Amino acid sequence: MDAEPTATPEAGLPEAFAVALGEYERHLVSERDLTAHTVRAYVADVTSLLDHAHRLGLTRLEDIDLRTLRSWLARQQTTGKARTTIARRSTAARVFTAWAARTGRAPADAGASLARPKAHRELPPVLRADEASRLIAAAVAAADDGSAVGLRDVAMLELLYATGIRVGELVGIDVDDVDRERCVVRVFGKGRKERTVPFGRPAARALGFWLEQGRRELARPDSGPALFLGARGGRIDQRAVRTLVHRRIAEVPGAPDIGPHGLRHTAATHLLEGGADLRSVQELLGHASLATTQLYTHVSTDRLRRAYAQAHPRA
Template sequence: MSPHGPDGPDDRQGDGRDALLDDFARRLRSELGRSEHTVRAYLGDARSLLGHLDAVGAPVDRLDLGLLRGWLSRLSGAGASRATLARRIAAARAFTAHLHRMGRLDTDPGPLLATPVRRRSLPRVLSEDQAADAITAHAEDAEAASTPDGLRRTAVVEVLYGGGLRVAELCGLDLDDIDRERRTLRVLGKGGKERAVPIGEPALDAVDAWLQAGRPALVGPHSGRALFLGARGGRLGTRSARRDVHELLRAAGDGSDAGPHALRHSAATHLLNGGADLRSVQEYLGHASLDSTQVYTHVSIERLTEVYRRSHPRA
């Protein structure tokens, strides 16, 4: 067994693994348009797979379905969840496709891997009153709302909820991504896919307040065209954006542990509750597949069932 363990391959076999991983990372970024978060995760999974090959004494060019299954079996035995295994399988498929493309594998075993069925839990959703009250309570706190951090926090939450954005999409927004005339945002989503997202007046007002009295106080040489800035003047990071959401909702006293994705889930659910059709919500959220949007119908149905049981005389 490699002294580096199953998750830490080295380059002792002389098969150019470091260069191979570098090429894999470049392809994920440039050709497949994966986010940096996905690139890091996939590289970690590829290293784990290479570590398994070291552990069983198999060279890269002998990687086949049996070795892939053996790697996944070890991960499952170590307690990996279905969701983690599903992501590792996706990473393995991308990696074996890359190996095949580079001529390192005669055939690509990745497509033969079966993805485990994931038990999809219903997303956490704030009620419409909870969402509105949280934002209003923060805006009415004069001290919190008037600081650069407070103005950004309000704008971040308004845009995430008003546009149903992923947190990485929000952090990637530039100043010229706002179309005030059409009241839309130009959003760069997963896989580099661009979409226009409608945004309401409250969110636009919050952004304007941030641009007038918040952003100028933080702008610096590294700000560029970023819409939202962090404490050091650079583009706002996803961790700071999540903290903004948690702090605002926690201070309001509702949904105390809710984060950006809860706002996205809430926006989609509230649209469906208001009569929007599923395909419109799919486009709004930037989902590649309608299956991903389908979960929100379950949330709406679950809420309808609760109301029915509470309100209908024959329930």
């Protein structure tokens, strides 16, 4: 479903800014096929930029130059915004100015020379291998009654941990996307980029139980092809998956409170600790840049240092 434009002249922006913002939002939705969450974030960042430009007395896109962008980012810093927020807003500004120049709404790309602030990225905590096993065991124990919901929950947790896919990718999987013979699943990541991700036998068994015994109990005539269904028979939503992960994590003594994205980080960390190479993990996770995947090597190194400090007599 297309998102409705959120910018209007009444929102406090000059009419030219508001019109451009509405057209940019439609571009993000219809041409770039971004998720609703990503569209909202981009639009909010660009709205902030245009509001700043308006406060500087500018009313046309062609008036926005590199100095305007730098002034806006400097203001973010002085108001205490985190480095990750400033880095994200810098990216949003560059994407917007590139679009404005490409579509003839501005004579040049003002953001082409904008330096990219280095974001200090901290990955969330990850589970140890034994904690991940206990997480799955907690879900299996809860599914002892053979309920459809219980079988579904086990299959979702197994697949999240086995593949490291994003929660949005999980809920978007259709039944035909799963190849149980080859133990691979097709997912569509950011920007609708398609990739195929393998999973192991435990996840294959859980998926088999769900498809053969559980799904048919929740399916309705209008359920469609969705692999995982909610209690009312529709495609399960991300919020329900997050609630499940947090609930089951709470049953694992000493485990950090993580959500589905924490399971993604856990899967990546365990792959690297098990000897997988960075390029393979990058492809499995669907990272556009190898630098993003390299962040997980820092997690592994930190865990190695902690183990060394605890175990070596001269640490």
